[in-house]
Amino acid sequence: MAAIFPDRETASDIVYGIDAIVKRDGTIDLRQRSLDAVVGHNDEHKPIYRPSYDLSSIAVYDNLNFINRVRELACSNRLNLEQKFAKDMILTYLVPLESLKNDVKLQATTLMTADSTRQILQSKTTGHQRSGTSEAVKQRLLAQFQEQSAHKQQCLYRACATITTFKVNDPDPNAVDGGNVLGLRFEIMSKAKFVRPYYVMLNRPYANRRYAWPLNTCLPPPAKGDEDPPKKQDLSRFARTLRRELVRYHNRAALIGDMKKAAGLGSKKALGQELDTAIVDISAADAEAKQISMQWRDGRSGRLIMNDDGDIVKMVVQGDNGRDRETVRQFLGGAVRVEDVTKRLDSH
Amino acid sequence: MAPPLSLPTTARLPSSLRVNPSNNSIIKILTRLSRPSLLSLVLDWLDASNQSLCPPLLRENSPHEEEDEFESDIYPPAYSLSELRELYTDMQTRKGSRREVVDRILEGDWRHGLSLYQLAMADLQYLYDHPGTLKWACYKIQRLQTPEHEDDVDADRSYDKIDKTTMHVPRFHPSTFLQNLQAEVLPDVKAHYNFDRPKGLPLLLLRIFVIDSPYNTDLAVSAASGSASLTARTVTSFDTSRTIYVAFPDASPHIFVSKSQSAGSTTYAETRSLRALVVEGIPKALSRPRERYTLKTVNLLTKNLDAMLSLRGSGRSNAAAGGWSVYAGDKAVDARTHSPLNPLLPTPPLSDDAVEEDDERVTDLGNRETATHKRAMDPEIAEEEKQRKRARLVAQARFGDNAKIDDGKGVERVDVLIEDAFSVPAADIEDEIDDQDAEEARQPRPRKPKGRRSGVDASLLQEAEKDDADDPEQQSRDQNQEADPSDENLPQRQARGEDGRDREKWAWRPNVRLSLHGPHVFAGIRQLIEAGFIDGERMPGWMTGEDGVTMGAVRNGRIRGFRGSGL
Numbered sequence: 001m002a003a004i005f006p007d008r009e010t011a012s013d014i015v016y017g018i019d020a021i022v023k024r025d026g027t028i029d030l031r032q033r034s035l036d037a038v039v040g041h042n043d044e045h046k047p048i049y050r051p052s053y054d055l056s057s058i059a060v061y062d063n064l065n066f067i068n069r070v071r072e073l074a075c076s077n078r079l080n081l082e083q084k085f086a087k088d089m090i091l092t093y094l095v096p097l098e099s100l101k102n103d104v105k106l107q108a109t110t111l112m113t114a115d116s117t118r119q120i121l122q123s124k125t126t127g128h129q130r131s132g133t134s135e136a137v138k139q140r141l142l143a144q145f146q147e148q149s150a151h152k153q154q155c156l157y158r159a160c161a162t163i164t165t166f167k168v169n170d171p172d173p174n175a176v177d178g179g180n181v182l183g184l185r186f187e188i189m190s191k192a193k194f195v196r197p198y199y200v201m202l203n204r205p206y207a208n209r210r211y212a213w214p215l216n217t218c219l220p221p222p223a224k225g226d227e228d229p230p231k232k233q234d235l236s237r238f239a240r241t242l243r244r245e246l247v248r249y250h251n252r253a254a255l256i257g258d259m260k261k262a263a264g265l266g267s268k269k270a271l272g273q274e275l276d277t278a279i280v281d282i283s284a285a286d287a288e289a290k291q292i293s294m295q296w297r298d299g300r301s302g303r304l305i306m307n308d309d310g311d312i313v314k315m316v317v318q319g320d321n322g323r324d325r326e327t328v329r330q331f332l333g334g335a336v337r338v339e340d341v342t343k344r345l346d347s348h
Numbered sequence: 349m350a351p352p353l354s355l356p357t358t359a360r361l362p363s364s365l366r367v368n369p370s371n372n373s374i375i376k377i378l379t380r381l382s383r384p385s386l387l388s389l390v391l392d393w394l395d396a397s398n399q400s401l402c403p404p405l406l407r408e409n410s411p412h413e414e415e416d417e418f419e420s421d422i423y424p425p426a427y428s429l430s431e432l433r434e435l436y437t438d439m440q441t442r443k444g445s446r447r448e449v450v451d452r453i454l455e456g457d458w459r460h461g462l463s464l465y466q467l468a469m470a471d472l473q474y475l476y477d478h479p480g481t482l483k484w485a486c487y488k489i490q491r492l493q494t495p496e497h498e499d500d501v502d503a504d505r506s507y508d509k510i511d512k513t514t515m516h517v518p519r520f521h522p523s524t525f526l527q528n529l530q531a532e533v534l535p536d537v538k539a540h541y542n543f544d545r546p547k548g549l550p551l552l553l554l555r556i557f558v559i560d561s562p563y564n565t566d567l568a569v570s571a572a573s574g575s576a577s578l579t580a581r582t583v584t585s586f587d588t589s590r591t592i593y594v595a596f597p598d599a600s601p602h603i604f605v606s607k608s609q610s611a612g613s614t615t616y617a618e619t620r621s622l623r624a625l626v627v628e629g630i631p632k633a634l635s636r637p638r639e640r641y642t643l644k645t646v647n648l649l650t651k652n653l654d655a656m657l658s659l660r661g662s663g664r665s666n667a668a669a670g671g672w673s674v675y676a677g678d679k680a681v682d683a684r685t686h687s688p689l690n691p692l693l694p695t696p697p698l699s700d701d702a703v704e705e706d707d708e709r710v711t712d713l714g715n716r717e718t719a720t721h722k723r724a725m726d727p728e729i730a731e732e733e734k735q736r737k738r739a740r741l742v743a744q745a746r747f748g749d750n751a752k753i754d755d756g757k758g759v760e761r762v763d764v765l766i767e768d769a770f771s772v773p774a775a776d777i778e779d780e781i782d783d784q785d786a787e788e789a790r791q792p793r794p795r796k797p798k799g800r801r802s803g804v805d806a807s808l809l810q811e812a813e814k815d816d817a818d819d820p821e822q823q824s825r826d827q828n829q830e831a832d833p834s835d836e837n838l839p840q841r842q843a844r845g846e847d848g849r850d851r852e853k854w855a856w857r858p859n860v861r862l863s864l865h866g867p868h869v870f871a872g873i874r875q876l877i878e879a880g881f882i883d884g885e886r887m888p889g890w891m892t893g894e895d896g897v898t899m900g901a902v903r904n905g906r907i908r909g910f911r912g913s914g915l
Contacts, residue, residue, distance in 0.1 A: 109691050151693050158688035171671060171745050172889030174905025183675075187688055196664075196683040199675045287517060287599025287662060 112141075112148045121145060159194075162187045163239050168201060177204045186243050190250045191257075198246055202235075248308050252289040255310055255338045256282065259292065262345035292338075300324055302331070310338050360530050361540040361559065363468075364401050366461030369454040374462055377470050378453065382477065383446040387439055389473050390453065393466055394433045401465040404432055404457040423456025432457060468542035468555050471591060476546060479653065482593060483607040486648040486660050489631065490601075491516055492640040510642065517601045518634045518641055522552070525633050532629035536560065549653060550661060551597040551604075558590045558622055592626050595653070599662035602646065603630065604653070647899035655757040659896040670870075670894025673748040735880065742884035743877040746892050751870040758868025764890060765901045766862065767908075769855030869893070 111117055121142045158164050163186055170179035186198040264277040281295035285303065294302040294317075302317035315332060317324040335341045367374055378386065393402040405425045426432040439449065458466070475481065493511040526541050533539055542555040593606035605627060631641045650656055658665045668676035677686075684690065750757075866872045870893040877884040882891075888905045889895070900907040 105692055109693070113691070148693060152691065155688045155691065170889070171885075172892075172894075172905075173886055174888050176906070194683070194687045194689060196678065196686055201672070201675075286519060 109148060112145055113152050118145060118149075158185065158187055158197075163243055170203070175203070180204070184239055184242075186239075186246055188246050188250050190254060195250070200239075200242065245308075248310075249289060252306065252308075252310060253284065255306075255342070256284050256289060256292055259338065259342045259345065262342045296327075300327060302327070304338070304341075306338050311336060312338060312341070355563070357563070358530070358535045360526070360533075361464055361538045361557075363463060363465035363540065363542070365464045365540075367464065367467065368461055369459060374467065375450065375454065377467060377474070378450045379446065381446070381470060381474055383444070383449060384440070385473050385477050386446060386449050386453075387436055389470060390436050390449070391433065391440075392469065394429055394436065396429070398465075399429070402458075402463050402469075404429075405460055406432075421456070423452050425457060464540045464557065465542065468540065468544075468557065471557075472542070472544050472546075472553070472555060475593070480651045483649060483651050484595065484604040484653060484656055485607055486646040486656060487603050487605060487627065487630075487643040488601060488646050489518060489603060489634065489641050490644050491518075492642055494638050494640070510644075517599060518639070520552075520596055520634070522554075528633035528635075529626075529629050532632050533625070538563070549657065551595045551653075551657065554594040554596070556592045556594065556626060558592070590622065592623060594626070594630065597657055597661040600660060600666070602660040603643070604656055604660075605630075607649070647897040649761070649898050650759040652756075652758055652760070655759050658757050666896070669896045670750060670889070670892035671746050671748045672894060673750045677749070736878075739880050739884060740878050743874050746877070746884050746887065747870070747874050751868070751874045751893060753868055753871040753875065755871075758866075758871060759893070759898050760865065760867060760869065761898060762862075762864040762869045762893075763899045764862040764864075764907075766860040767857055767901050767903045768905065769857050 121138055154164075163184065166183045166185060168181040168183045170176075170181050172179060175181075180203065182202045184200040184202065186200075188195050188198065260282045263279045263282055265279070265282060278297055279294055280297050281293075283293055285291040285293040290306055290308070292304040292306070294304065296302070296317075300317055300319045302315065304315040305313045307313050312332065312335060315328050317327045317331070319327070332341060333344055335344065369375075381389065392398065394404065406429070407425050407427050426435065453462075491511045493509045522543050529541075530539070538559050540557040540559075542557075544553045544555070545551075546553055595604040595606075597604070605623065607623070627643060631643045634641045646660070648656065648659060659669060660666055664676035664678050665673065685692075685694070864872075870891075873882065873887075873891050876882045877887070888902070890900060890902060890905075890907045895907040897907060902908070
């Protein structure tokens with residue numbers, strides 16, 4: 001007898017011969033048995049629950065409904081799964097179930113924010129007559145709609161303006177300034193993706209005087225901010241400078257990644273084994289990603305220093321017998337910026 | 349061959365310097381390792397790259413030759429490295445005692461002595477096997493202001509001021525650092541340095557081992573010299589208390605220095621001075637011309653390096669402890685959920701439980717009778733359930749994803765000194781104002797508690813006294829009051845403000861010290877909140893560990909000196 005039930009079920013299911021249990025988060029507890037042991041056997045060996053059978057309905061079922069359906073079938077003694085088929089089912093249904101659920105959520109969200117949805121929700125006449133009970137539901141949906149569209153707007157601002165502010169309440173009962181905290185959120189893009197935003201939290205320990213930041217969650221040391229009391233505090237300037245630093249940092253890090261790629265040092269290890277490039281390693285040498293350390297196959301090692309904006313400041317290569325200026329000349333080839341070096345490496 | 353000359357020198361101890369295996373401390377260092385780690389250590393020693401530093405004793409002649417030199421030995425030396433390697437690999441698969449391995453090392457293959465490098469490796473191995481054996485103290489590296497002009501230096505102006513505007517993390521180069529550090533060490537002590545990078549931790553570990561000797565040759569470590577006093581001295585000098593570990597986390601302006609835990613009054617004092625020496629030397633070794641640094645102690649003391657790294661290492665977690673950690677999630681999932689391109693509404697915390705409850709309702713449909721029956725039966729249980737969920741929500745709000753009992757980032761001790769005035773009920777305040785003079789006369793500020801002060805106390809109190817004169821919050825309060833022209837009854841309010849301040853200043857401040865112990869203090873507090881023993885909403889912020897210190901003075905419910913606390 002098959003196999004898959006939510007873990008709320010207890011003794012009654014064990015009667016049916018349950019071996020595996022589906023947890024609410026979609027993972028499957030095999031009770032320390034292998035996947036092959038999931039299924040018990042029934043008298044008949046005819047699986048009626050084909051993978052093609054119910055895929056469309058799973059998309060709208062949530063986990064529990066699906067499980068209930070399986071149980072229903074099992075109870076009516078029609079469900080009969082072979083060992084191999086059970087494996088198939090787990091792989092075809094339950095593993096993608098999470099992503100399907102996410103898809104449902106996404107679709108629902110898209111539907112919710114659509115303009116036509118709003119029209120339907122706000123129109124008084126339709127639905128009101130047809131079903132008397134839907135008024136409360138409609139109100140709830142409308143509230144959800146408003147929430148959703150607010151979120152949509154926020155996302156739009158975040159994506160386009162890249163510096164956004166928000167209010168936080170410090171849960172500490174003794175917090176400074178009644179727990180009012182201003183949050184700055186910096187959206188940074190790296191490798192065509194938004195990275196986790198950087199946040200700076202500001203509070204006002206001294207009325208009328210200045211902000212201090214209790215939170216500073218960025219890795220590169222930030223800008224020459226206006227922290228000094230004698231200087232006038234200028235929040236927007238601070239935010240701009242900090243954002244600039246962050247973007248520069250990510251650009252520098254990306255530059256190093258590009259150079260690595262151009263030198264034929266892919267990220268994949270399989271590639272690394274067979275490569276026979278002259279340079280064997282390129283990596284950032286410091287936290288601010290301003291220095292690049294290079295390692296040649298023949299034991300030479302080099303260091304390239306760039307400034308904040310990616311201009312080359314200096315490069316030194318140390319060979320077996322002291323400094324190797326020739327390599328430096330070859331490597332740089334009159335380049336001013338690190339990108340030029342990458343291009344040269346790429347063309348070789 | 350003439351013995352090498354031993355001349356007093358300022359050089360450091362070479363790694364290849366051998367220590368006589370009969371030395372008690374060597375036996376101690378080796379025997380505290382477990383058999384498997386001992387064997388893997390030996391195999392490391394036998395690695396071809398380590399042969400210059402820890403060569404085993406091998407026979408020079410071929411096996412066919414007639415030889416009698418090692419005939420009576422229990423552990424006759426091997427003919428080649430590979431043979432020896434095989435032998436120890438065999439021992440790995442075989443069962444046996446640790447004693448056997450130690451004896452083989454000391455009386456067999458390394459009978460001519462273990463090098464300092466080998467000892468360092470053994471010591472580090474023990475540290476990795478037992479990560480909780482050392483207590484680490486955290487120091488912040490701060491840059492000092494560069495004097496503008498020579499005259500400034502002469503006049504002692506702006507000489508030792510900390511430069512607050514720069515957030516420069518000094519570049520750390522191991523060999524340069526060692527060279528500079530050696531220059532700071534006194535000539536009558538010799539130190540052996542060993543760098544290592546522990547697996548899985550983003551830091552560089554420096555082991556400093558100090559011997560009192562002006563020589564850097566065998567003489568420094570030989571216990572077999574004739575005089576008894578010298579022997580005694582050498583034995584003490586090999587004590588573990590003479591070893592200091594310094595950890596340099598990657599890309600962080602902090603360093604961690606180990607505190608040895610050996611007891612005994614004499615060694616304690618010795619260790620302390622040694623530590624002080626090292627702590628003094630480190631900033632000087634980091635400094636360069638026109639770029640000077642100093643170390644400032646951060647009141648963070650823990651045995652757990654992971655906790656230390658998450659609080660003071662690089663990355664996002666170092667300024668976002670406690671509930672703020674929700675902003676510092678660094679995983680790929682976090683990036684996706686927090687991306688501005690994600691149209692899904694953020695799910696509120698513990699919403700899984702909401703789902704759970706729904707599920708419950710659905711699944712209970714079948715046996716609805718029993719369920720409703722149960723609910724009708726126990727309204728208290730339902731109420732309890734509700735409260736428990738609320739407590740969990742509050743805990744989530746205060747701690748975020750931090751302070752979970754199994755996250756391996758537990759600090760084992762938190763000391764807090766509460767400097768807040770004893771809270772007086774509002775009705776009593778009026779009375780108190782009336783007889784304030786009398787009160788004042790009777791109760792001077794109990795600043796100086798009687799009896800023995802602990803080290804924590806003393807340093808914190810000192811700081812507190814220093815800061816007390818210019819309490820910025822009070823100053824700003826004064827400014828506000830003075831700058832408020834629209835206030836009609838200004839004098840009265842000011843007077844009351846004065847009163848209030850006086851009261852605050854002169855109020856009874858009991859000397860309350862709080863020590864929280866446990867394997868994971870903040871997770872424990874979290875559990876207490878979840879269980880309903882602590883009211884999570886009224887709990888002060890320092891109990892969540894968001895200040896990132898394990899020692900602190902609390903004023904107005906906030907840890908002094910914490911960023912943004914205004915104190």
